[in-house]
Amino acid sequence: MVTSEPxxxxxxxxxxxxxxxxxxxxxxxxxxxxxxxxxxxxxxxGHGEELxxxxxxxxxxxxxxxxxxxxxxxxxxxxxxxxxxxxKYYSTENPGAAIQIRIPRGGYVPYYTRHQAEPPAPHAxxxxxxxxxxxxxGRRRFPMAMAALLAAGIGLGAAGGWYFTxxxxxxxxxxxxxxxxxxxDELIISIATNLHMVVRPHIVExxxxxxxxxxxxxxxxxxxxxxxxxxxxxxxxxxSVPLSELTAAAMVSNVRLxxxxxxxxxxxxxxxxxxxxxxxSLLIGSGTNSEAARALLRDLPLxxxxxxxxxxxxxxxxKPAGQNASFVANPVGTPVPSVLYGLLSxxxxxxxxxxxxxxxxxxxxGQAGVQxxxxxxxxxxxxxxxxxxFRAAGMRGFPPVYQVVVRCKxxxxxLISYEYAGGAVGFVPQxxxxxxxxxx
Numbered sequence: 001m002v003t004s005e006p007x008x009x010x011x012x013x014x015x016x017x018x019x020x021x022x023x024x025x026x027x028x029x030x031x032x033x034x035x036x037x038x039x040x041x042x043x044x045x046g047h048g049e050e051l052x053x054x055x056x057x058x059x060x061x062x063x064x065x066x067x068x069x070x071x072x073x074x075x076x077x078x079x080x081x082x083x084x085x086x087x088k089y090y091s092t093e094n095p096g097a098a099i100q101i102r103i104p105r106g107g108y109v110p111y112y113t114r115h116q117a118e119p120p121a122p123h124a125x126x127x128x129x130x131x132x133x134x135x136x137x138g139r140r141r142f143p144m145a146m147a148a149l150l151a152a153g154i155g156l157g158a159a160g161g162w163y164f165t166x167x168x169x170x171x172x173x174x175x176x177x178x179x180x181x182x183x184x185d186e187l188i189i190s191i192a193t194n195l196h197m198v199v200r201p202h203i204v205e206x207x208x209x210x211x212x213x214x215x216x217x218x219x220x221x222x223x224x225x226x227x228x229x230x231x232x233x234x235x236x237x238x239x240s241v242p243l244s245e246l247t248a249a250a251m252v253s254n255v256r257l258x259x260x261x262x263x264x265x266x267x268x269x270x271x272x273x274x275x276x277x278x279x280x281s282l283l284i285g286s287g288t289n290s291e292a293a294r295a296l297l298r299d300l301p302l303x304x305x306x307x308x309x310x311x312x313x314x315x316x317x318x319k320p321a322g323q324n325a326s327f328v329a330n331p332v333g334t335p336v337p338s339v340l341y342g343l344l345s346x347x348x349x350x351x352x353x354x355x356x357x358x359x360x361x362x363x364x365x366g367q368a369g370v371q372x373x374x375x376x377x378x379x380x381x382x383x384x385x386x387x388x389x390f391r392a393a394g395m396r397g398f399p400p401v402y403q404v405v406v407r408c409k410x411x412x413x414x415l416i417s418y419e420y421a422g423g424a425v426g427f428v429p430q431x432x433x434x435x436x437x438x439x440x
Contacts, residue, residue, distance in 0.1 A: 006114075012098075012099045013099065016097065016099040016100065017040045019097065021037060026085060032082050035082055039051060039110050051108045053108070061075065073414060076411070083103050091170035169181075172387065173255065174259070175387075176377070176398055177255070180360065181259045182261065183260040185261075188279060190272075190283045191245050191266070191284045195236055197237075198236075199233070200233065201227075203235050208236055241267075244367030244368065252284075277349075278349075278357060279359075281357075281359045281360075286364060288305060297361060300347075300401070302343060302403045304369075311328055312329040312340065312369070314343055314365070314405055327422070329365045338411075340410060341406065341408070342362075342374075342408060343405055344377055345360065345361040346359075346400075347401055348401060366410075371408075375415070376420075382420070386423075389423075404422075405423060
């Protein structure tokens with residue numbers, strides 16, 4: 001239980017800071033330890049409100065004083081990693097910490113929360129049979145049996161030491177992931193691939209090689225080598241994967257490894273919808289770039305499509321046509337919208353043999369939306385809050401089929417923050433209209 005009284009003292013803050021810095025979670029990340037100590041010390045000395053991205057870049061990351069915040073996102077990257085590392089520390093290594101350090105999204109001033117540890121479960125009473133005095137032969141065998149048990153115990157302790165000391169995901173993650181957390185079966189992670197045009201000087205001449213448009217050299221040259229007088233060409237590629245989808249795959253695979261399970265990452269061309277049904281799988285893609293996502297979401301209330309003005313939107317099939325664009329990308333930023341939405345869809349069913357399996361579809365409006373949906377599904381805190389919402393709606397836990405809309409703020413293509421925006425439970429009623437196109 002989180003409380004605000006009594007206030008967190010300076011000594012408690014310092015103890016919480018030192019505990020985190022000396023933890024296994026931060027052991028191999030000197031830069032994150034330096035960043036955490038710096039911002040906490042600034043807060044403790046009353047200078048927290050003066051913290052800025054520029055100040056951290058220069059004084060912690062060693063950037064030059066003339067560096068550009070527009071071109072260098074290293075501080076935002078490290079702050080994001082620090083939030084993730086703190087959440088992992090408090091959910092796995094030290095869940096009983098009385099004082100926990102938090103870093104707000106979109107800011108750098110730390111705050112401290114006081115947590116009431118849950119009382120431990122009572123120990124089970126062991127039933128011990130009385131030891132009777134056996135004949136002499138039995139008494140001679142007793143020390144030998146005890147020696148054998150002792151040797152076996154030592155062996156099990158050595159072999160199992162890693163298992164009991166390794167960091168494991170929070171219980172809420174195991175509950176929400178369900179069959180995906182079971183290590184027995186291999187998890188299939190399918191990634192949608194976009195059709196992109198690659199631009200570079202050296203492309204062997206073929207029927208799909210096209211001359212690059214005039215003026216594109218100004219975009220190509222700043223970060224890529226190009227000899228004077230060289231021409232640029234273009235060609236389509238089928239296996240282009242956006243950075244956000246790679247990030248989503250990395251987050252999912254890391255959690256999967258923490259569960260002790262294996263996974264295989266495949267492009268959608270090798271793992272289409274038919275290959276995902278009836279097995280534990282996760283698809284990263286939206287109906288706008290993935291036929292598998294379109295097929296898997298066809299019977300669910302929410303999907304992602306384009307509006308008539310070519311903006312991303314989350315459509316709600318339960319609403320009448322023309323009124324069902326519920327969450328539309330906000331085009332106030334450049335070069336991409338500043339507010340986007342992610343869509344997390346969880347589908348639990350039984351395969352032909354009766355085994356319960358789960359397919360999760362991670363979709364989004366643009367790159368930040370995809371990353372936000374994946375991060376939500378990998379966040380113990382977000383899943384706890386989601387479970388509380390389900391409980392408030394009268395459900396005992398996570399329903400077998402549900403969808404979550406995540407609102408995210410962006411800076412360029414980078415995710416800055418995200419929050420729960422809405423959701424739906426269950427399948428589309430038969431009277432809900434067309435399942436093929438939410439805009440009809």
